[in-house]
Amino acid sequence: MSQSTAFTARRDQMFPTLGEVDIERMRRFGQASSYAAGEFIVKAGNVAPGLVVVLSGKVDITQSGFGRREIIVTHEAGSFVGELAQLSARPSLVNAEAIEPVQAFVIASQRLRDLMVQEANLGERIMRALILRRVGLLESGASGPVIIGALDSGDVLRLQGFLARSGQPYRALDAETDPCARTLVERFQVDPHHLPIVLCPNGKLLHNPGENELARCIGLLRPIDAGKLYDVAIVGAGPAGLAASVYAASEGLSTIVLDCRAFGGQAGASSRIENYLGFPTGISGMALMARAYNQAQKFGVEMVIPDEARLLNGTAGMTGYTVDVGDGETVRARTVVIASGARYRRLDIANLAEFEGTSVHYWASPIEARLCAGQEVALVGAGNSAGQAAVYLASHVGKVWLLARGSSLDASMSRYLVERIRAQPNIEVLTGTEIEALDGHEGNLATVRWRDRESGVATTHPIRHLFLFIGADPNTDWLANCNVALDARGFVRTGPDIGPTHTLQETSRSGVFAIGDVRSGSVKRVAAAVGEGAQVVAALHAYLAQG
Secondary structure, eight states: OOSSSHHSSHHHHHHHOHHHHHHHHTTSSSSEEHHHHHHHETTTTTTOEEEEEEEOEEEEEEEEEEEEEEEEEEEOTTEOOGGGGGGOBBBBSSSESSSSOOEEEEEEEHHHHHHHHHSHHHHHHHHHHHHHHHHHHHHHHHSSSSEOOTTSHHHHHHHHHHHTTTTTTOOOEETTTTTHHHHOOOHHHHHHGGGGGETTTTTEEEEEEOOOHHHHHSSSOOOOOOOOOEEEEEOSSHHHHHHHHHHHHHTOOOOOEEOOOOOTTTGOSSSBBSSTTTTTTOOOOOHHHHHHHHHHHHTTTTETOOOEEEEEESSSSSSEEEEEEEEEEEEEEEEEEEEEOOOOOOOOTTTTHHHHHHTTTTTOOOHHHHHHHTTTTEEEOOOOOOOOHHHHHHHTTSSEEEESSOOOOOSSSOOHHHHHHHOTTTEEEEEEEOOOOOOEEETTEEEEEEEEEETOOOOEEESSOOOEEEEEEEEEEEGTTTTOOOOTTSOOOOGGGTTTTTTTTBBSTTEEEGGGGGGOOOOOOOOHHHHHHHHHHHHHHHHHTTT
């Protein structure tokens, strides 16, 4: 991390030295503690006691792997030990070792969140430091789990994508070319056919894990307290769900958020959002959603990600509803907000699934950009997400073939994106065109055939990577047996569609609300989703006030 951009450019903000006045303001939130020379305050993979404010002595913060120990920083009097993991009592990504006797006080996670609220200016400095420290760890790629396998395999890409979207640092090592990877494969006697493997910071080895298993191993996903009754359970951690969680928790409602993939939803897939209010230079969807995710945790929102909502049970009233999730767990809540968004639409091509995960992508992130650097790629879509992805990929690949079924991009894409695409010399737009065949071997795409809809002329190109941004369908399969009214396309009906007295986000079930892309008639924009997330909190308060 010591060589990262974040470290060198913003070191003073990343590792501030607190004055005596600040320390005294913080002391009431903590408990006195001391550590002997050589004692570990925390080891990577274990949960830290909290934010540790150093009064005297020195603490080395290190990251280690494959026999190497790298010092990130040495904390002295006036510094504090911790990063974003301490905000929500997640396992530490680094080691903290007292290298001489240390006197300190420890602020546990709950009290740290109290400090953020009650001491706003001081809390802002601490929060900025915690975020920048995580950014440094992400840039260094030397902390977190280690993925070992073929770097172009579908499972390695799947695991990398999950960790990247979850804001977790990781390393991915090629089992064939990296000597450290080969050493680990031999040490654990892993058959190459059983790759990939993941070595978690706590020392546990996983064989090609699912996202849920990996999340539990690194402490992202923890058991749900089945005995707790939350004020609100929010299903979906996209812009609408995260906005609702921030406003609900900041107004004192006990809040839990579920998502079956990662935070950010489809907005997280946007390489750059330039028309979101307040960001004149633009911001990546992942950066915007990560800020919202951290903001929610600051106010004490419990995140259950990735875990899938499967069934909504219960009736309106003080006993509330239950949401059945994966692994047989249950969430109990007085109200439920459906913000499960939409799932990516797929092409109707018989062998599409054969190439998904390796050659067919629904997301254009740095992982995919590295995978197809310098190549020709095809991208299907005519909306803003497709335009953003095309512009982003154009800066990494040799050429982007942008295919659209319609006669023009102007009807479905923002003007600034259309103009930017036209200005890119390595983007070729083919309107009135559709994919009709894919060909390849062992999951690796080799050629793509597309056809001009007017002339009927078909063309085959050597394309190894295909990106699909062709819209989305509502993610409401889990509501099939829940007596929540849906429209003909599967979106959740709300407001006047249900009855004249219903507010905009109310569904057919009292105490159950729907917001964002999943709601019938919603405007499919990030800003609109955030607005609905904020607006629904007033409806939650009104419902809960009825007793």
